[in-house]
Amino acid sequence: MRLQLSPELEAFREEMRTFFTTQVPQEIRDTVAAHRHPTKAQYVEAQQVLNAAGLAVPHWPVEWGGRDWTPLQRHIWREEMQLASVPEPLAFNASMIGPVIAAFGNQEQKERFLPKTANLDIWWCQGFSEPDAGSDLASLRTTAVRDGDDWVVNGQKTWTTLGQYADWIFCLVRTDPTAEKKQRGISMLVFPMDSPGVTLRPIELLDGGFEVNEVFFEDVRVPAENLIGEENRGWDYAKFLLGNERVGIARVGATKRLIAQAKEHAQAITSGGRPLAEDPRMAARIAELENELVALELTALRVVANSADGKPHPASSVLKLRGSELQQAATELVVDIAGPLSLASFAEDGSDVPDWARVATPSYLNYRKVSIYGGSNEVQRTIIAGSILGL
Amino acid sequence: MRLQLSPELEAFREEMRTFFTTQVPQEIRDTVAAHRHPTKAQYVEAQQVLNAAGLAVPHWPVEWGGRDWTPLQRHIWREEMQLASVPEPLAFNASMIGPVIAAFGNQEQKERFLPKTANLDIWWCQGFSEPDAGSDLASLRTTAVRDGDDWVVNGQKTWTTLGQYADWIFCLVRTDPTAEKKQRGISMLVFPMDSPGVTLRPIELLDGGFEVNEVFFEDVRVPAENLIGEENRGWDYAKFLLGNERVGIARVGATKRLIAQAKEHAQAITSGGRPLAEDPRMAARIAELENELVALELTALRVVANSADGKPHPASSVLKLRGSELQQAATELVVDIAGPLSLASFAEDGSDVPDWARVATPSYLNYRKVSIYGGSNEVQRTIIAGSILGL
Amino acid sequence: MNFDYDSEQNDLREAVRGLLARAYSDSEQRRTVTKTDPGFDEKTWSRLAEMGLLGLPFAEEDGGMGAGPIEVAIVAEEIGRVLAPEPFIETVVLAGGLIAAVGTAEQKGELIGAISEGTTIAVFAHAEPGTRWTATAEGVTATQAGDGWTLTGVKEPVPSGARADVLVVSAAIDGGTGLFLVQGDAAGLTRTGYRTHDGTWAANVRLEGTPAVALGSGDRTAAIERALAEARIAYGHEAIGAMDTALRTTAEYLKTRKQFGVTLNKFQALTFRAADMYVSLELARSTALWASMVADAGGDVVAAADRARLQTSRAGRHIGKEAIQLHGGIGVTAEYSVGHYTSRLTAIDHLLGDGDWAADRLAATVADHETVDPLGAPYSS
């Protein structure tokens, strides 16, 4: 057991910190720090800055831009990125379809997609969930029927995040309705969002923003070569992909940033003639949250430090569950610090309410999603009870 | 809607308060207030004082000592009794077998048992739970086989509270093993604890006390006339009885007493140079608990004020659930106020630790039971989800 | 002691429920109304007036209905049930309540009737960017000018502040906080309205030497404290209505939504959490009903309001969060109803003091009593 990072890792952390805080445009990082939604252009610029420095897809195979880092290095890279309020490489590209194509795609697909995927020249979106297949993904209904050299896709997807910016979609479709096990008979297709027959409907969320969409497919013709991997193996690829999704889901760095901001705000707010930060109960609440976060960070470090051998550490399932709870606790803390000012959520010019207080409640409401998406906390508890406790 | 009690009820409350605080021996009330277990003699004396004044079984039929009070009067009677640290009339007598015999027993049984039951001349204990039938009472295995004018009882009961003091036991036994619905085929028998073949084994609890027992029956012969009500109707009587058990289970008065003591203790403990009671977080913790208790008391009042028509108010199922949680929160509060002193749990002469701090943790541990017995909180949630929310 | 509405109160509840059910039969209707200034439906406002609801708590000689806190609570709960965005509590309980409490006979004659008839919307401009749930004013100051006054400073956020015809403004005066009437078209008054997350509208109200008329005179901190307490109780009932719908919506969803081939109510971990929501709701309901009875009985309404606020805040957060989580993704969309209930509950929680704030006020009094008797002093006068 050793507490300190090796000198090499200390240097690595310093290198990451310096790069993220000096090379990524300040105005993009300010947008993230202010809990505003970055524009498409900002996402693209940030990822291309990272990619140019080989920091966009370090977990990919080396030949496609990977860095062959240890899990601990990847952890440091991600945490420093979040601490610096750098928008992370688009998950749909970097953590989802990229690794799937690298692992299961054919050579032509790799050459065609991976470089543009790493550089966000192609913006990918995800076509997995359906109105009647949320946590129960395997019961999806969207079909793809072979017709000559094409697949013809019909159906509907939902919760497609940032689909309005997307150039391409990777999609789970049912290609063998007769398979007796419903997980079988599912394939993964990729196709452009501007293909004839694809329509998109943005869904407004509680914070007034539009980040998820419904996507409808009506006789969308997809060339056969756009099938990823083998026919009817799509479920395996999806599991592989969702495994990657859990990586870094603890979001410790992002929550650290949130709490640091909350402490700053609590200094600025006056309550009973003194800074709110000096109220004993507020200080204790912050201390408890900081401590919970320390415990989570240490658990994340335990996981990455021990998962070098490949198989995930049992405690890894704790990260998503508690990570989402702490993100939500931090956003709630900010709302409570804003207090009466939190009402001015959509104020614009002519308001005396500081910007952080305006976005507090919309962010709080928006963050209710983090315990739902990417495997809800109920799914995480099921995994812990089943796979770890054998219940 | 009206807040105030009617003048009549105000007078009634005053009458109860005066009686409980002046007529019940102080030394018995001190024992209860100190969270020590009263002796058998103390239980008997207290109940006989109450019974002599017609305050032991007010909810019974008038001809057997009942007072024909409204639910609100009974509520006030019970709360004032708890506030005054008066041991309540033994539940097994007053709330369980008494009402069952009064409702379902024959005239001879009523005359034989009810007066002695009200006066605690007979100390009853309960023979319901079995090692493999806890919350799932209906799967009980103890059998009673008819043999001439007797029933012959074999089997085992457990969690028999204060069985070591009991003169008689009321027992659920299986009299028809062939009944296809297991709830059918159960009957209620009563018999003396000194009947041949009855053996009792006390179970030590975490607080070092003995309040529950295992009871074993080996060919215990019970005269046929000791069957209560009809053969194979025992399940109905048990449900009737457990319904009564829920009455007053909120224990608001008792928890009020606990919190009042806790506040007193927090004044006596010094922390950081001032009374612990003045610590802002301790004061807020007490305020929150007091407020939860106000909410519970008001809910209990809502229930009794509206259940005059007989059928229980839907919110009544909240009382046991939250009532047990608040009793546990109050005992935990006392442990935390005692702090390091709470270690001296079984100290005797020669200790400088005050008595309240010694009993703090044993009481806390013992009170873990209140969310388990009398229908565990899981059972209560099942009732709420099912009967109220229709889930 | 009883918790039952009398027949008139039951009739009132049915009438209000019917009116609001027609106005906001589904959450899309409300969404449309709240998207545009003033954020509520003027027609519905007139109907509330026609039903006499806007004059409910005011004395008949002032042009009101002479009803009390119980009736106000009934209306508030029905408003919460459908999240009706009309500024009932802001106009009737806060602004109207203050005018009725401290106004001159002339001021009452002029305004109470107009408020009751729905022709004048008045709101209380009290919150300031620099203060936090106090009963006093600091940022806005009043200066005597001849036989009138002028006000200078900023009030924000002011619910319905841009729409209001008349503002009741609190301002610092020598020796305390005074109350003043400012007309919507007064000189030196700048109002910038905006939508808030919960679908209501609020405003920044800037006063620069704005002419004002004193409402009553001298320090009115006590009257403000009382009006805020009455509003906390009314908002508590609005929250009860909202929680009730949020829970019923969630239970209905669990019964109908299928996952893994069965409806969600087959998952005990979910139904137990719904049961806990019910527990929170009923405990908060009891406390809210009690607080309005204390107000009705002339007891210590400020202390009762703090108790109701603490319980409602805890319940509102619990139920608001769980309602979304038990729904899953659809719960965070603006197109489905339940998330709006969470949003409104969050707004109510932060309008006049949240749970921790109330707990701190109660904490300062724990040493004053041995036990709390909700039927005794200081609650039952």
Next chain:
Amino acid sequence: MNFDYDSEQNDLREAVRGLLARAYSDSEQRRTVTKTDPGFDEKTWSRLAEMGLLGLPFAEEDGGMGAGPIEVAIVAEEIGRVLAPEPFIETVVLAGGLIAAVGTAEQKGELIGAISEGTTIAVFAHAEPGTRWTATAEGVTATQAGDGWTLTGVKEPVPSGARADVLVVSAAIDGGTGLFLVQGDAAGLTRTGYRTHDGTWAANVRLEGTPAVALGSGDRTAAIERALAEARIAYGHEAIGAMDTALRTTAEYLKTRKQFGVTLNKFQALTFRAADMYVSLELARSTALWASMVADAGGDVVAAADRARLQTSRAGRHIGKEAIQLHGGIGVTAEYSVGHYTSRLTAIDHLLGDGDWAADRLAATVADHETVDPLGAPYSS
């Protein structure tokens, strides 16, 4: 940075686990041992000594093994796993730690070896009926008497205070708190031992002009604060071991206990709660492991101990309560094991400062840092 034990540490863990498994193969064995004075098994104590565990953290020249906080933590966790009642932390970490930290060469030579060999049991008599988790002494005062000292006052509760051969006593001196050695047979020393709820034994220690020898000299508050921190970390690991067993016992029970015709693990509401217990345990485990690494690295052990204590306290209460509730009635009996784990976790929680106490200490420091970096200053020296 890594959380893995090296092979020697793994060997140590296996050895300790084996020894304690033999000594306390079931909870009845422990119950028998703890029922009678001194509340632990002298034979087991000797075996711990033979294995070198009682000298683990002490320098070899003082007669110790020259190991560190990691090894101490390993032993503490195994003790917690079976609730071994032997006073390992009391003697080795607290009393022994203080002697090693501030004792003269002579005192170390005399006591460290004897402690390591198991021939002398020393405990730290520090808590006083009038104080609450402080590093200073007030109730016991020291007076210079010729070239020695006399102590007067009361220490209570003192874990294993009646059995100890030597007491390390904290006492008020001019300008702070000093440390003193008192022999078990000293004049004017009255010790009244008693069993505590968790099966360990404690004592009231009354000093009346009792002769004592100074351990080191002058104010030793800093050394006491440090020793208490090291003990908090060690108790944290004992708690981890106890929580681990409590959770495994509960999971096993859910798998085997039948109700309504099925095993309890068919009830999702129960298995989800077991999952939450696991989450609490693993987060506390990470923090405890980290705190011992901080001590090992020479970082700020006091701050790290406060963090570990807060996390362990919250986890211990959560797991202790749920372990009983998920068992049902059997969980509150002394005849079944799981309740004893809850009892011991409650004792540990209140021995040297509970979660709220630790949170208050951490709250006083939140303004000192922007973010907490557990791998950086002040934790990694």
